[in-house]
Amino acid sequence: MYQPVNTQAANLVNYLLHLGDNALILSQRNSEWCGHGPVLEQDIAITNISLDLIGQARSFYQYAASLEGGDATEDSLAYLRGERTYLNCLMNELPNGDWGQTIMRQFFFSVYQQLLYNALLQSRDETVAAIAEKSLKEVTYHVRWSSEWVIRLGDGTDESHARMEKALNMLWSYTGEFFMPAGYETAAVAEGIGADVAALQQRWMEQVAAVLQEATLPVPVAGKTWMQSGGKEGKHSEHLGFLLAEMQYLQRAYPGATW
């Protein structure tokens, strides 16, 4: 069992929060589609992904709470942290945009998450490895579903192609952050707990390029775009504050109540 000590413990907790926040924030965004999807089957599918992600977030938060001790719970971590201590990637907090943008984001993130969780299977921390293993089954489906939709919409009609290209251009500058390690990620790698995200970039690029090609969409040239970052360090877009205000409303309005 991992023994939490000082900065090391803070590093691991932050690492877990980062993994959990990525899942929770994207789950929250995807859940906005529930009841508003373009077709019933896909309304169900995006809600399913939202459910998988919230499940993953809960696993990471529960573990983080157990390391933090005291009164920490999965809910205190989700509902009582402010925008400067949320550690998710910027892409995940962006508004959904149209269905094309939602699909493109899910695709970019799921391919990343699949590579990441695969690497985490080797984690020296058994709990982290177990969460990764359980989640991989779900993420494998997310990759398949979102890839199929990127291809279908990219190679569908002129309108859908144009929308997907727009989504691609809009989101591309947020993909770089996946692969720029934050301090707690570097520390987690050093301890054999975390995954080296920079090392995942090449394979991510290859996988993404293959799908974009099949979708008849342009493949961005690596290194040509300025990449946005900061979310992993708690420096977010203006969107996150509103997302949290809505999500945390009841916990903030009625402190200490049980639901």
Add this chain to the structure above:
Amino acid sequence: MSVQELEKIFQGKVDQEIKIEPKDWMPDAYRKTLVRQISQHAHSEIVGMLPEGNWISRAPSLKRKAILLAKVQDEAGHGLYLYSAVETLGTPRNQTIEDLHSGKAKYSSIFNYPTLTWADIGAIGWLVDGAAILNQVMLCRTSYGPYARAMVRICKEESFHQRQGFEILLVLSKGTPEQKAMCQDAINRWWWPSLMMFGPKDGESTHSDQSMTWKIKRKSNDELRQQFVDMIVEQAKILNVTLPDPALQWNAAKGHYDFGEIDWVEFWNVVKGNGPCNKERLEARRKAWDEGAWVRDAAAAFAEKRAARQAQQVA
């Protein structure tokens, strides 16, 4: 065979509890009634996602959020089964959906009420799903096979919906004074609309008698409503809440609870489109459908391209 003979065979099957299947001969009016009723039911599942969906982003804990998401997703699935059942009667899903958007088809009026607080999510699960279950349990034995089978699948999930709603309220009823008030307030607002879910009084219900003969329905509106009141009053005791009806009282002679008169003026107004959220609900459905048009078109175009490519490869 003459129509009279066919009708005789049809009614004979119904009387012997043999399910009517899509390929069987059936009276036009039976088919029409089913299309109307099942599509109305399907639309209710889908429109019903909106008032509850309203609280997904604000659910007060991760567990509650996950349960609510799963529940609303279930309703989408119910809609799907029911649209499929309508298709077995010869009406394609897109047409059924367009009838909703044009205002031609109805859905349950209950979903035209707003969800104002978190407790409303509990009240909907407990009262609205609770009322729906009684109707749906009856429909598991309805005479049209595909409808009955859809109902069996749906009923399995509905009892979970009612339980989670009750559980939300139970926690609130044991919570802070504000939570208790929130719980009571939601019940006050949802009680009467829930009773209205069973429809007009028996004497005033237009399609009832024929539906009973065809065994589409097996219990009258008033019977089901009574069953609902009897069930809910007992459960309300556990929640330690009051139901907003001074006339509510145990009637030992009848072995049932007596209850007060529904506000039928309100009932008919909401049916006619004057409920607090009628316009918003329909607008939300139309918006989702219209904004999704390019996605459905693209999926269809891609499927065609793919089929053409495969045909070329084979040739």
